[in-house]
Amino acid sequence: MRYPWCSLCEEKDKAFVKAAKVVGGKDAFAGVAWGALDLREEKEAARVFCREDDLHACKKDYCPLYVFKPDEPLEEPYRIEMHLLYEMDEMAMMSDPMAGAPGYKPKSQNIKPNFDRFERDLALLLPPALEKVESREDLEALRTRVDNVVFSVGVDLTEFRRAGRPLRGLASLAWAEDPAPFLGRAPGGGGGAEATAAA
Numbered sequence: 001m002r003y004p005w006c007s008l009c010e011e012k013d014k015a016f017v018k019a020a021k022v023v024g025g026k027d028a029f030a031g032v033a034w035g036a037l038d039l040r041e042e043k044e045a046a047r048v049f050c051r052e053d054d055l056h057a058c059k060k061d062y063c064p065l066y067v068f069k070p071d072e073p074l075e076e077p078y079r080i081e082m083h084l085l086y087e088m089d090e091m092a093m094m095s096d097p098m099a100g101a102p103g104y105k106p107k108s109q110n111i112k113p114n115f116d117r118f119e120r121d122l123a124l125l126l127p128p129a130l131e132k133v134e135s136r137e138d139l140e141a142l143r144t145r146v147d148n149v150v151f152s153v154g155v156d157l158t159e160f161r162r163a164g165r166p167l168r169g170l171a172s173l174a175w176a177e178d179p180a181p182f183l184g185r186a187p188g189g190g191g192g193a194e195a196t197a198a199a
Helices: 010-022 043-049 090-095 115-123 136-145 157-167
Strands: 065-067 078-080 084-087 110-113 130-132 149-153 172-176
Touching (some): 010 084, 010 110, 078 115, 130 157, 136 149
Parallel strands (some): 130 172, 149 172
Antiparallel strands (some): 065 078, 084 110
């Protein structure tokens, strides 16, 4: 999302186009749609999505990309950064007396997106926000696919999903409607629910 007259983030714009071609061409990201939104034309989008970032005030080094998930509300996109890599060959660096000076951008310097970091950040957002499980077997199967699972029964799913947003890439959120399959007898034969911590 940007204004077409803004040229301060021109390198990031070019990087986004390159990333869309390189990362978007991989099978894992085949279901991702890439696009740019002209906030001058889409004023409602500017009001809804850019309130926190205040895109009317240019921040130069902070121009986030918005990721919208089909399983989450449109009004709650994720934000990721397009990081750039600056490269300069050794001969050009040695012959340029200003090379390395703060704020100086040599003409021979190459700028390209950090594809690996962008791909990693985007990949963290691909799995569904919430995984529904219906049995202990489903839960165990999920635990074999991911390192950490936060599991709950009978919670407000909207609040559960929102609470888990910072855990993206660290844990998967799982939930169940019916607690019965996950109940068991406590040690010693007494009644009660079996506490299960998934990690």
